[in-house]
Amino acid sequence: xxxxxxxxxxxxxxxxxxxxxxxxxxxxxxxxxxxxxxxxxxxxxxxxxxxxxxxxxxxxxxxxxxxxxxxxxxxxxxxxxxxxxxxxxxxxxxxxxxxxxxxxxxxxxxxxxxxxxxxxxxxxxxxxxxxxxxxxxxxxxxxxxxxxxxxxxxxxxxxxxxxxxxxxxxxxxxxxxxxxxxxxxxxxxxxxxxxxxxxxxxxxxxxxxxxxxxxxxxxxx
Ligand SMILES: C[S@@+](CC[C@H](N)C(=O)[O-])C[C@H]1O[C@@H](n2cnc3c(N)ncnc32)[C@H](O)[C@@H]1O
Numbered sequence: 108x109x110x111x112x113x114x115x116x117x118x119x120x121x122x123x124x125x126x127x128x129x130x131x132x133x134x135x136x137x138x139x140x141x142x143x144x145x146x147x148x149x150x151x152x153x154x155x156x157x158x159x160x161x162x163x164x165x166x167x168x169x170x171x172x173x174x175x176x177x178x179x180x181x182x183x184x185x186x187x188x189x190x191x192x193x194x195x196x197x198x199x200x201x202x203x204x205x206x207x208x209x210x211x212x213x214x215x216x217x218x219x220x221x222x223x224x225x226x227x228x229x230x231x232x233x234x235x236x237x238x239x240x241x242x243x244x245x246x247x248x249x250x251x252x253x254x255x256x257x258x259x260x261x262x263x264x265x266x267x268x269x270x271x272x273x274x275x276x277x278x279x280x281x282x283x284x285x286x287x288x289x290x291x292x293x294x295x296x297x298x299x300x301x302x303x304x305x306x307x308x309x310x311x312x313x314x315x316x317x318x319x320x321x322x323x324x325x326x327x328x
Pocket of ligand 1: 117
């Protein structure tokens with residue numbers, strides 16, 4: 108991704124070095140202790156919601172797809188603007204022989220689908236705000252999900268939500284550094300952008316995160 112792109116900072120930090128410690132630090136400490144994300148439940152949720160043709164947007168290290176009890180025949184596509192993420196995740200999930208797509212979810216997508224499930228876990232807080240601007244990602248994904256498919260994931264809420272002290276610190280530092288852009292993100296704002304592109308939307312606040320599931324896409328093409 109070009110350095111001048113407003114979305115550059117949200118993906119640039121996922122270097123090989125950071126991805127090397129991501130599971131230990133982010134999934135082992137930050138998510139469960141600071142953000143109060145229930146890791147086991149999130150793994151189980153992936154097991155329940157991932158369908159036969161799955162697109163994972165911003166897959167990071169692929170931790171949740173690796174740990175979830177998925178059908179070995181699941182066809183997985185990984186989409187991320189960062190080639191280091193795609194290499195790391197595709198290597199870890201090599202048993203699924205995943206397809207990789209180097210792309211920005213905010214731009215028209217170079218894939219057609221349809222996908223039975225799309226994972227968008229912990230990505231929206233990394234892309235440029237305000238929340239309404241993140242709606243471009245949701246409408247792009249609504250165009251490639253199957254009519255009976257599901258878009259699911261979670262995103263870290265902004266400062267109006269309840270957070271632990273370390274989470275609040277992390278949000279401030281992340282926004283200052285540029286890796287996050289979520290200071291004003293709310294569960295209501297998330298529901299609104301999801302409802303613009305899907306008929307059936309569920310949003311639930313869990314710790315610092317809003318978890319969501321969206322079904323019955325409204326096409327924007
Ligand atoms: C916090 S990690 C989440 C990793 C994984 N989904 C998880 O839940 O552990 C954020 C991911 O979003 C990706 N990302 C950031 N900006 C993006 C964009 N504009 N389009 C697609 N992916 C993006 C990053 O490269 C990274 O893989």
